[in-house]
Amino acid sequence: MAALLHLDASARRRSVSRRLGQAFADAWKAANPGGAYTYRDLGENPVPFIGEAWTELCDYVMEHGITEIDRLKEAVRTPEQAAAWAIVEPLLAELVAADVVLIATPMYNYGVPATVKAWIDQVTFPKMSLAGRRFVVASARGGAYGPGTPKERFDHQESFLRDFFAGHFAVEDTVFVNAELANSRIDPLLAHLREAHDASYAAALRVAAELGGEPS
Template sequence: MAHLLHLDASARSDSFSRELGAAFVEHWKAAHPGSAYTYRDLVAEPVAPIDEARVKLATQSSRNGVRDIAAMDEIAAAPELADAWAQTRPLIEQLLAADVLLLGTPMYNFSIPAALKAWIDRVTLPWLPLEGKSAVILSARGGAYGPGSPRQPFDFQEPYLRAYFSALRLEDVEFVHTELTHAPVMPFLEQFRDAHQTSRAAALEAVRALAVRVPATVPAS
């Protein structure tokens, strides 16, 4: 059975992206009993931003042709790299163990939260193999950024994440968005409250269908 790694990046405990993530997991577990599940809250359990030592890990891994964790262990035994690798290694192990990566992320200032960016920067090394995995991105946006909307050109969330995963050869990426999440709380968006509820309901239904459809078994190599 497959292994689902679930990461939440919203600063709000009652966020719409967390709502979508919780719904996905509920349907995933019901549809795929016995599948493995790992969860990390990137806000409650933040990942340290990268520093010079972490950058040197990437440089050394490229210079030495590293292809796996064992080879990285040898390079990172150097005293100036050991602490950076100790913070990075468990996150990479967790990611490599997963077959499906579930990201719950709001849009902050047209892109992703710093909590998620810190995780991306920490785990990404030149040799990181993600081909064959699947990713599901569940997002919440304060406005409307869908195709044809006036703010579509300001969406630097979905294009960034698509480019990131593609660069790591992970092409099976699905997105579900809840939009206009500011409408219930901001008076100047009051006229969009019905549109928000429609978007939210559609997103929850899409999540239900996606949780059943996303592969839960790993093909034989």
């Protein structure tokens, strides 16, 4: 059975990235009527940052060469570690159960929001593979960061996520759908770019829906 994990990360309730994610999710649910759909709002209900007890779990996993995700719980030995695992376990279960992971996120300060990084840190352990899954990142960016733009080199959002998913999770299928120049909606100095934003946004909505409608 196909399964989608849908994460929202924007601090805004009505945001471009949330709408892009919804376009993908709606199309996915229509294409997979019997599929399992799990939603988590990291913007409204952020997961906590990792603490020392989490690092102790990680150390145990490395020391004992544990690579199987279903064996990670063996690292729990103290009440503090049990509390840390209680945070990790549902997040990890949602991730492992999905064959498609959708992350709808804005770009904040050239990178991912802290909410996304906190989620990544919680669910990431040494030598853990998520090969075979597809990751889709539906992103809104205030400026323009595409190939050939003056700020292309400042895009640490896409490069970080692509490299991390490939380098640590062994994920070969990561797709990005970006709506650019979103700040033209509110910044008078960027008002002349609103038409370009509208075109980018419309194209991103179309691509998100097309990707969501592909067979899982």
